[in-house]
Amino acid sequence: MRRKIPLPLIVIIVLALVAVALKKCNTWKTNAKVSTQQKNTTSPPANTRGLNRTPSNINYSKHALCRMDCRHVSQAEVKSVLQEGMVNYTKSDLQHPDCDKKYAVEGNTKDGQHLRIIFAPCASEVTVVTCIDLDKEWECPDCK
Numbered sequence: 001m002r003r004k005i006p007l008p009l010i011v012i013i014v015l016a017l018v019a020v021a022l023k024k025c026n027t028w029k030t031n032a033k034v035s036t037q038q039k040n041t042t043s044p045p046a047n048t049r050g051l052n053r054t055p056s057n058i059n060y061s062k063h064a065l066c067r068m069d070c071r072h073v074s075q076a077e078v079k080s081v082l083q084e085g086m087v088n089y090t091k092s093d094l095q096h097p098d099c100d101k102k103y104a105v106e107g108n109t110k111d112g113q114h115l116r117i118i119f120a121p122c123a124s125e126v127t128v129v130t131c132i133d134l135d136k137e138w139e140c141p142d143c144k
Contacts, residue, residue: 050094051103051119053083055126063143064128070140071133073115078128081107081117091116098122102129 058079060068068078085107093102099122106116113136118129 050098050101050121051087051105052121052124052126055082055121056124057126058082059125059127061127061129064130066143067131067140068128070143071113071131071136071138073109073113073131073133077109077113077115078117078131080109081105081115082119082126085115085117088116106134 058075060075060078068074082105085105088104088106091104099120101121103119103121104116105119106114108114114134116132116134118132120127120129
C-alpha cells in the first residue's frame, strides 16, 4: 500500500522551492547592479570611451579661458590634466552623439591645484569647455 502525502505538505514544499528560487534571482540582480556600479566608478578603460588624450588641436571656449585666467591655470596644465588625469564618469555627459559628449577629467597641477576640466572631443580636436578648481572657491564675476 502506498502512503499518501497530505496536500498541505505538498503546498508548503512548493512554496519553499519558489521562495528559494526568488531569493537566488534577487541576489543575482543585486550582484549585477553592484558589478555595473563598480565598473562605472573604477579606473577608466584604456581607450577612455572616445576621449582623445593627444588631440591634434586643443580649442578653448571663451568661458574656459576666462575661468582658467581667474583660477591661474595655464594651457600647459590643461594639457597635462588631459593626458594624465582620470575621467570622472559620474560627472561626464556621454549620452549624446560623438561631438556632443563631454568628459570630466580630474587631475592635479604641479603647483597642487586639484582640477576638473570638461573636455568636448570632436574628430581629432578637443575643446576645453570649463575649468574647475575642486579645492578652492574662486570669485570669477566676469565669466559667463
